Amino acid sequence: MRTMSNDLIIETQELTKSYGPHVALDKLSIQIQRGSTGLLGPNGAGKSTFFKTILGLIQATSGEGSVLGHDIRTEGLAIRSQIGYMPEYDALDDNMDAIHQVRYSGELLGMNPVVAMSRAHTAMEYVGLGELRYRPISSFSTGMKQATKLACSIIHDPQLIIADEPSNGLDAHARQAMLTTLSNMVNAGNRSVLMASHLMEDVEQVCSNIVLLHKGKLAAQGRIEDLKAIDREIEIHVWGMASELEIALGKEGLEVRREGRMMRIRHDGDKTTHRILKCAAETGAQIRRMHEYEASLEDLFLVIMERFGYGVKSSEDLLASPIEARKVDAPESMGGSGA
Ligand SMILES: Nc1ncnc2c1ncn2[C@@H]1O[C@H](COP(=O)(O)OP(=O)(O)OP(=O)(O)O)[C@@H](O)[C@H]1O
Ligand SMILES: [Mg+2]
Missing domain, CATH: 3.40.50.300 (P-loop containing nucleotide triphosphate hydrolases)
Structure with a gap:
C-alpha cells in the first residue's frame, strides 16, 4: 500500500x-x-x-x-x-x-x-x-x-x-x-x-x-x-416486481438503468446498497444477485469526455494518436509537432 x-x-x-x-x-x-x-x-x-x-x-x-x-x-x-x-x-x-x-x-x-x-x-x-x-x-x-x-x-x-x-x-x-x-x-x-x-x-x-x-x-x-467512483454502479438481478422496484428506486432518488430483470443503479454514497434493499423489501421484489460494477479508467474517460461536451466515440479515437488530430489542432506552419 x-x-x-x-x-x-x-x-x-x-x-x-x-x-x-x-x-x-x-x-x-x-x-x-x-x-x-x-x-x-x-x-x-x-x-x-x-x-x-x-x-x-x-x-x-x-x-x-x-x-x-x-x-x-x-x-x-x-x-x-x-x-x-x-x-x-x-x-x-x-x-x-x-x-x-x-x-x-x-x-x-x-x-x-x-x-x-x-x-x-x-x-x-x-x-x-x-x-x-x-x-x-x-x-x-x-x-x-x-x-x-x-x-x-x-x-x-x-x-x-x-x-x-x-x-x-x-x-x-x-x-x-x-x-x-x-x-x-x-x-x-x-x-x-x-x-x-x-x-x-x-x-x-x-x-x-x-x-x-x-x-x-x-x-x-x-x-x-x-x-472511478463517479461511474460506479451496482448491478442487481431481480425476480418479480421488477417494474415496481424500478419505480420505488426512482422515488428513492436513485438513477436506474434497466434491461429486463437486470438493473444497474448509480452508486450514490455509502448507503446505496442499503437503500436498494429497502426498496426491494417494500415492493416485494426479490434480488437474486447484487454486485458492484466498476468502470475501467477507459470507461471513465468516455464518461468524463461525454460530460465535458465532446462527441467522443471511443477513447481509441481520442487517444490513439492519429496524425490527423494533431493537424486539426495546429497547422504545420505553427509548428504543430510536439512529439
Ligand atoms: N513550439 C510550438 N509552436 C506552436 N505550437 C506548438 C508548439 N509546441 C506545441 N504546439 C501546439 O500546442 C499544442 C499542445 O502541444 P503539446 O506538444 O504540448 O501536446 P502533447 O499533449 O504533448 O501532444 P503529444 O501527445 O503529441 O506529445 C498542440 O496543438 C501543438 O501543435
Ligand atoms: Mg507531447
Missing part, C-alpha cells in the same frame, strides 16, 4: 500558454501530490507544453505555478536541479557511450566528474542497462535509448521524476521494463513520478492519480480510485 500524503509538489493557478494565437494551455489550475500521477490526453492536448512550462523551459503567457515550492516563472533553474526530466524527444548524443552520456548529464547539473561517474553506474544499473553501459548509443534500440534517457534524468537522485511519454515507441518487452522501473521508483524508492502518456494502460499500471487534459483544458484530476 502507498502511503497517503497531502503535500502538494506541483501547483498551478490559471496557467496559460499560447503559441501565437494558439492556446496550448488554457487556465489550468492543477494540484499534484506526492506519489504517482499520470498526465493523460490525446495528441496536442498540451502535455509536453505543461511540462516545459512548469520546468521553466518556456515562459507561461499568464497564470502562476510552483514545483517543490519554487516559482515556475523565476526559479526554473532550482526546479530543474531538483527534479529529473525525461523529455519526449531524443536528447542523446549518438557518438557517446551510454555511461558517458549519463555522466555528462550529471556534470551539467554541477556534479564533479568522479561523483557523476559513480552515480552514472548506479543509474544505469537501476534502469537495467548495467551490462550495456559501455556501448555506443548509436547501437541502442529505442527501448535502450529510452532507458538511457531515464538514467540521465535520475543521475542526481531526484525526489520527483517527470517523464514525457516514457514508453513511446517501445516494444512490449521494453515497455514493460520501463513501466516496472517507474513503478519501483514510486513504490520501493518512495519517489514521485509524473508521467505523460496517451495510453490508459500505462498510466493505470504506474499511477494512482491522474490529470486529464483535452485541448489545453483540464478535464479531470484526482485519485483514479475516486474518479
Whole structure:
C-alpha cells in the first residue's frame, strides 16, 4: 500500500500558454501530490507544453505555478536541479557511450566528474542497462535509448521524476521494463513520478492519480480510485416486481438503468446498497444477485469526455494518436509537432 500524503509538489493557478494565437494551455489550475500521477490526453492536448512550462523551459503567457515550492516563472533553474526530466524527444548524443552520456548529464547539473561517474553506474544499473553501459548509443534500440534517457534524468537522485511519454515507441518487452522501473521508483524508492502518456494502460499500471487534459483544458484530476467512483454502479438481478422496484428506486432518488430483470443503479454514497434493499423489501421484489460494477479508467474517460461536451466515440479515437488530430489542432506552419 502507498502511503497517503497531502503535500502538494506541483501547483498551478490559471496557467496559460499560447503559441501565437494558439492556446496550448488554457487556465489550468492543477494540484499534484506526492506519489504517482499520470498526465493523460490525446495528441496536442498540451502535455509536453505543461511540462516545459512548469520546468521553466518556456515562459507561461499568464497564470502562476510552483514545483517543490519554487516559482515556475523565476526559479526554473532550482526546479530543474531538483527534479529529473525525461523529455519526449531524443536528447542523446549518438557518438557517446551510454555511461558517458549519463555522466555528462550529471556534470551539467554541477556534479564533479568522479561523483557523476559513480552515480552514472548506479543509474544505469537501476534502469537495467548495467551490462550495456559501455556501448555506443548509436547501437541502442529505442527501448535502450529510452532507458538511457531515464538514467540521465535520475543521475542526481531526484525526489520527483517527470517523464514525457516514457514508453513511446517501445516494444512490449521494453515497455514493460520501463513501466516496472517507474513503478519501483514510486513504490520501493518512495519517489514521485509524473508521467505523460496517451495510453490508459500505462498510466493505470504506474499511477494512482491522474490529470486529464483535452485541448489545453483540464478535464479531470484526482485519485483514479475516486474518479472511478463517479461511474460506479451496482448491478442487481431481480425476480418479480421488477417494474415496481424500478419505480420505488426512482422515488428513492436513485438513477436506474434497466434491461429486463437486470438493473444497474448509480452508486450514490455509502448507503446505496442499503437503500436498494429497502426498496426491494417494500415492493416485494426479490434480488437474486447484487454486485458492484466498476468502470475501467477507459470507461471513465468516455464518461468524463461525454460530460465535458465532446462527441467522443471511443477513447481509441481520442487517444490513439492519429496524425490527423494533431493537424486539426495546429497547422504545420505553427509548428504543430510536439512529439
Ligand atoms: N513550439 C510550438 N509552436 C506552436 N505550437 C506548438 C508548439 N509546441 C506545441 N504546439 C501546439 O500546442 C499544442 C499542445 O502541444 P503539446 O506538444 O504540448 O501536446 P502533447 O499533449 O504533448 O501532444 P503529444 O501527445 O503529441 O506529445 C498542440 O496543438 C501543438 O501543435
Ligand atoms: Mg507531447
